[in-house]
Amino acid sequence: MTKNADLSVDIFQITTGSSEPIYRQMVEQLRRQILGGQIHAGDAMPSVRDVASGLGVNPMTVSKAYSLLESDGLLVRRRGLGMIVAQRHTQFNEAESRLELLRPSLERVGLEAQQLKLATADVLQMLREILERA
Structure with missing residues (x-):
């Protein structure tokens, strides 16, 4: 059996000015990485202390994110x-x-497009171009 990776704090990219709470950013990022296959079953998560220190956030924020991910079964x-x-x-x-x-x-x-009164076709075309470049 091969040893799984010990993940680093770099798996999280926090936007401090975001209206989305930091713990929610962490939860959603980790969900995406697990479902997207970048993070695998058995990989060891960095400790709460390491993540809090590396991101400059309160350890309770990290603990809350980890607890939510645990309750979701991830x-x-x-x-x-x-x-x-x-x-x-x-x-x-x-x-x-x-x-x-x-x-x-x-x-x-979608909300921003409505507020800007943009045509659906124009927004979809822009999204299509963005996806093709990615």
Whole structure:
């Protein structure tokens, strides 16, 4: 059995000026990385203390994010050893789950497009161009 990676604090990119709370940013980023295959089952999460220090946030913020991910079944607590990424035992449509993670961002884009009175076709064309460049 191969040893899984110990993840670093760099897995999180926090936007401090965002209206989205820091713990929620962490939760959503980790969900995307797990569902997107960048982070794998068995990978060891950095400690709460390391993440808090590396990001310059309160340890309770990190603890809250980890607890939410644990309650969602994405992380598992190992007593005395920290958190690891959980094995996924349930069957679900991963593509649909990954797509659903985009919903909040797309809803914000939709609202902004409505506020700016932009034509749907123009917004969709811009999104298509952005996706083709990515």
